[in-house]
Amino acid sequence: MSLSIGVFVGVIPMWGVTSLILPIVALRFKLNLPIMIAVTYVIIPLQLFIWIDFIQIGEYIVGLKHSPLTVKSIQTAFQDDFTKALNQLWIQSLCGLLAWFLIGSPTAVALYLLLRKLLVFVKI
Numbered sequence: 001m002s003l004s005i006g007v008f009v010g011v012i013p014m015w016g017v018t019s020l021i022l023p024i025v026a027l028r029f030k031l032n033l034p035i036m037i038a039v040t041y042v043i044i045p046l047q048l049f050i051w052i053d054f055i056q057i058g059e060y061i062v063g064l065k066h067s068p069l070t071v072k073s074i075q076t077a078f079q080d081d082f083t084k085a086l087n088q089l090w091i092q093s094l095c096g097l098l099a100w101f102l103i104g105s106p107t108a109v110a111l112y113l114l115l116r117k118l119l120v121f122v123k124i
Contacts, residue, residue, distance in 0.1 A: 002033075003036075003039055004111040005036060005112075006035065008104050009021050009025065009036070010044070010046075011043060011047045011050060013047070013050075013093065014096070022036050055092045056069075057099035057103070058094070058099035058100075061102070062095055064091070064095065069092070
């Protein structure tokens, strides 16, 4: 359970949130927090890789116009109008969270079931 929740929380499309969520989940469900933290550190490249994809999928689900996300476009948006850019990124982050939850929840359950069978078979 610690591994699958570590992966699930590790790919959340918001920076720093994992550090807040993991201890709460670990204490609530009496899970192995060091294992969960280690898994999230290992999964960081995947988080970076699919972060924008989650946002784009969330925009599609909600029906928002697709907005190109590049470092240059974000910098330009903040230079042009800071509050508008902040608002836009906030909305995009919420879209990313929606997609993360809708895709990540069943994936985490499937990963848990797979790992449970695998770890019983390997007897770790």
